[in-house]
Amino acid sequence: DAKTTQPTSMDCAEGRAANLPCNHSTISGNEYVYWYRQIHSQGPQYIIHGLKNNETNEMASLIITEDRKSSTLILPHATLRDTAVYYCIVRVLYNQGGKLIFGQGTELSVKP
Amino acid sequence: GAVVSQHPSRVICKSGTSVKIECRSLDFQATTMFWYRQFPKQSLMLMATSNEGSKATYEQGVEKDKFLINHASLTLSTLTVTSAHPEDSSFYICSATGTGNTIYFGEGSWLTVV
Numbered sequence: 048d049a050k051t052t053q054p055t056s057m058d059c060a061e062g063r064a065a066n067l068p069c070n071h072s073t074i075s076g077n078e079y080v081y082w083y084r085q086i087h088s089q090g091p092q093y094i095i096h097g098l099k100n101n102e103t104n105e106m107a108s109l110i111i112t113e114d115r116k117s118s119t120l121i122l123p124h125a126t127l128r129d130t131a132v133y134y135c136i137v138r139v140l141y142n143q144g145g146k147l148i149f150g151q152g153t154e155l156s157v158k159p
Numbered sequence: 160g161a162v163v164s165q166h167p168s169r170v171i172c173k174s175g176t177s178v179k180i181e182c183r184s185l186d187f188q189a190t191t192m193f194w195y196r197q198f199p200k201q202s203l204m205l206m207a208t209s210n211e212g213s214k215a216t217y218e219q220g221v222e223k224d225k226f227l228i229n230h231a232s233l234t235l236s237t238l239t240v241t242s243a244h245p246e247d248s249s250f251y252i253c254s255a256t257g258t259g260n261t262i263y264f265g266e267g268s269w270l271t272v273v
């Protein structure tokens with residue numbers, strides 16, 4: 048599986064957009080980009096995933112560069128409850144194995 | 160999203176005993192389930208992948224005789240920690256996926272071995 052690189056920590060003001068970057072320069076053509084977050088002492092929560100097009104859902108937007116070597120997760124209006132560790136993971140298609148290998152993630156602190 | 164439930168959420172056991180953790184997919188059929196462990200202030204470490212009706216595939220360094228995984232049905236997988244020791248105390252998390260491309264996680268189970 049390709050490795051990802053994320054900043055260790057980030058701060059964001061409440062109500063502002065949180066932009067979390069991720070580098071995955073060795074991503075393969077059959078690997079998706081997944082984002083999960085983990086609030087302290089809970090299981091990870093699925094946020095969004097994409098292959099090469101930008102994606103948006105009720106939680107966030109995912110912007111993937113044209114060369115697919117990096118991506119950005121955008122939380123449009125961060126709240127205090129968005130404080131968590133955010134994991135960017137690349138994963139092969141399900142029918143080719145599909146396991147999620149977690150890196151260290153970005154610890155996002157949303158401040159009032 | 161889909162719901163994955165773990166039980167128990169917290170368990171304390173004596174050193175040398177075995178403890179079983181259950182992972183259920185409540186509203187979908189989980190063809191594949193994954194087990195992770197997480198130590199404080201660390202990331203999740205994948206322990207094994209299990210496909211329904213097959214033997215689990217363990218990650219390098221994970222003792223298959225110590226961490227017994229059973230995935231006998233499309234909605235249930237169990238992790239049994241055998242002959243538990245204090246160093247096995249950890250947060251154990253399962254996840255599951257069905258025919259879609261998304262993996263959903265359970266709430267996690269805290270194991271304390273005393």
